[in-house]
Amino acid sequence: MINALKKNNSKFILIGKINGLSHEAKRARKRLRNLKVDEQNYHFVNRKILLGVNVRHHLLAYAFLRGIDYHKIEATCREDNKPSIKSIFEIIQLHAPRYIPYDTYTKTGGKSYSVTEEDVTAWLNGDKQ
Numbered sequence: 001m002i003n004a005l006k007k008n009n010s011k012f013i014l015i016g017k018i019n020g021l022s023h024e025a026k027r028a029r030k031r032l033r034n035l036k037v038d039e040q041n042y043h044f045v046n047r048k049i050l051l052g053v054n055v056r057h058h059l060l061a062y063a064f065l066r067g068i069d070y071h072k073i074e075a076t077c078r079e080d081n082k083p084s085i086k087s088i089f090e091i092i093q094l095h096a097p098r099y100i101p102y103d104t105y106t107k108t109g110g111k112s113y114s115v116t117e118e119d120v121t122a123w124l125n126g127d128k129q
Contacts, residue, residue: 001067001123004113007101011065014095018058025051057083061091064115070124082124089120 005011028048035041058085063073077083092115102110 001064001069001111002100003067003099004065004100005062005095006103008097010095014058014062014065014091018055018062021051021055021058025055027058032035037054040075057087061095062089064088064092064120064123066094069126071126085124086119087119088124089115089117 005014024028025048027049028044032041032044059069061075063070065111096115097113100113106121
Protein backbone atom coordinates (compact mmCIF):
# COMPACT_ATOMS: atom_id res chain seq x y z
CA MET A 1 0.00 0.00 0.00
CA ILE A 2 1.04 3.55 -0.59
CA ASN A 3 1.42 6.24 2.06
CA ALA A 4 -1.12 8.78 0.80
CA LEU A 5 -0.47 11.22 3.63
CA LYS A 6 3.20 11.75 2.85
CA LYS A 7 3.78 15.40 1.87
CA ASN A 8 0.11 16.18 2.50
CA ASN A 9 -1.19 18.72 5.00
CA SER A 10 -4.53 16.99 5.59
CA LYS A 11 -2.71 14.52 7.87
CA PHE A 12 -2.30 17.29 10.44
CA ILE A 13 -6.05 17.86 10.52
CA LEU A 14 -6.64 14.13 11.00
CA ILE A 15 -4.00 13.92 13.74
CA GLY A 16 -5.58 16.94 15.46
CA LYS A 17 -8.99 15.25 15.40
CA ILE A 18 -7.54 12.06 16.85
CA ASN A 19 -5.74 13.95 19.61
CA GLY A 20 -8.85 16.00 20.47
CA LEU A 21 -11.13 12.96 20.58
CA SER A 22 -8.69 10.97 22.71
CA HIS A 23 -8.35 13.92 25.11
CA GLU A 24 -12.13 14.03 25.54
CA ALA A 25 -12.25 10.26 26.09
CA LYS A 26 -9.63 10.63 28.83
CA ARG A 27 -11.70 13.38 30.45
CA ALA A 28 -14.81 11.19 30.40
CA ARG A 29 -12.86 8.26 31.89
CA LYS A 30 -11.49 10.50 34.64
CA ARG A 31 -14.97 11.81 35.37
CA LEU A 32 -16.27 8.24 35.65
CA ARG A 33 -13.57 7.35 38.17
CA ASN A 34 -14.44 10.32 40.36
CA LEU A 35 -18.19 9.65 40.49
CA LYS A 36 -19.78 8.51 43.68
CA VAL A 37 -21.63 5.20 43.73
CA ASP A 38 -25.12 6.68 44.03
CA GLU A 39 -24.72 9.15 41.15
CA GLN A 40 -26.22 8.32 37.78
CA ASN A 41 -23.25 7.65 35.52
CA TYR A 42 -25.08 6.56 32.35
CA HIS A 43 -24.28 9.79 30.49
CA PHE A 44 -20.55 9.55 31.16
CA VAL A 45 -20.40 5.86 30.24
CA ASN A 46 -22.28 6.58 27.01
CA ARG A 47 -19.98 9.53 26.22
CA LYS A 48 -16.86 7.42 26.79
CA ILE A 49 -18.14 4.61 24.56
CA LEU A 50 -19.08 6.96 21.73
CA LEU A 51 -15.75 8.77 21.89
CA GLY A 52 -13.81 5.51 22.00
CA VAL A 53 -15.54 4.15 18.91
CA ASN A 54 -14.98 7.42 17.06
CA VAL A 55 -11.28 7.53 18.00
CA ARG A 56 -10.86 3.93 16.86
CA HIS A 57 -12.37 4.65 13.44
CA HIS A 58 -10.21 7.76 13.00
CA LEU A 59 -7.07 5.80 13.93
CA LEU A 60 -7.98 3.03 11.49
CA ALA A 61 -8.57 5.58 8.72
CA TYR A 62 -5.20 7.15 9.52
CA ALA A 63 -3.52 3.74 9.32
CA PHE A 64 -5.22 3.03 5.98
CA LEU A 65 -4.03 6.32 4.52
CA ARG A 66 -0.50 5.69 5.82
CA GLY A 67 -0.45 2.26 4.14
CA ILE A 68 -0.20 0.19 7.32
CA ASP A 69 -1.77 -3.28 7.30
CA TYR A 70 -4.89 -3.63 9.44
CA HIS A 71 -3.63 -6.80 11.11
CA LYS A 72 -0.55 -4.97 12.38
CA ILE A 73 -2.86 -2.62 14.27
CA GLU A 74 -5.48 -5.06 15.49
CA ALA A 75 -4.10 -8.57 15.45
CA THR A 76 -7.34 -10.06 16.74
CA CYS A 77 -10.87 -8.73 16.76
CA ARG A 78 -14.08 -10.41 17.87
CA GLU A 79 -16.88 -10.76 15.31
CA ASP A 80 -19.20 -8.54 17.35
CA ASN A 81 -16.55 -5.81 17.64
CA LYS A 82 -15.63 -5.32 13.97
CA PRO A 83 -15.06 -1.72 12.88
CA SER A 84 -17.61 -0.01 10.67
CA ILE A 85 -16.46 0.05 7.06
CA LYS A 86 -18.78 2.93 6.25
CA SER A 87 -17.45 5.11 9.10
CA ILE A 88 -13.83 4.47 8.14
CA PHE A 89 -14.58 5.17 4.47
CA GLU A 90 -16.29 8.49 5.29
CA ILE A 91 -13.26 9.62 7.31
CA ILE A 92 -10.93 8.56 4.51
CA GLN A 93 -13.00 10.52 1.99
CA LEU A 94 -12.68 13.64 4.11
CA HIS A 95 -8.91 13.43 4.54
CA ALA A 96 -7.57 11.58 1.50
CA PRO A 97 -5.64 13.66 -1.02
CA ARG A 98 -6.82 13.82 -4.62
CA TYR A 99 -3.28 13.64 -5.98
CA ILE A 100 -0.09 12.06 -4.65
CA PRO A 101 3.08 13.95 -5.62
CA TYR A 102 6.00 12.04 -7.10
CA ASP A 103 8.61 10.98 -4.55
CA THR A 104 12.08 10.77 -6.10
CA TYR A 105 13.45 8.70 -3.22
CA THR A 106 10.92 5.85 -3.38
CA LYS A 107 10.05 6.41 -7.08
CA THR A 108 6.33 6.29 -6.27
CA GLY A 109 3.44 8.70 -6.65
CA GLY A 110 2.80 11.22 -9.37
CA LYS A 111 -0.78 10.10 -9.90
CA SER A 112 -4.30 10.68 -8.74
CA TYR A 113 -5.55 8.91 -5.64
CA SER A 114 -9.01 7.56 -5.03
CA VAL A 115 -10.40 5.07 -2.55
CA THR A 116 -13.54 2.97 -2.78
CA GLU A 117 -15.46 1.20 -0.07
CA GLU A 118 -14.25 -2.10 -1.54
CA ASP A 119 -10.64 -1.01 -0.91
CA VAL A 120 -11.45 -0.47 2.76
CA THR A 121 -13.21 -3.84 2.95
CA ALA A 122 -10.23 -5.58 1.34
CA TRP A 123 -7.88 -3.78 3.75
CA LEU A 124 -9.90 -4.93 6.77
CA ASN A 125 -9.97 -8.50 5.45
CA GLY A 126 -6.21 -8.50 4.93
CA ASP A 127 -6.27 -8.74 1.14
CA LYS A 128 -3.28 -7.19 -0.65
CA GLN A 129 -4.03 -4.28 -2.92
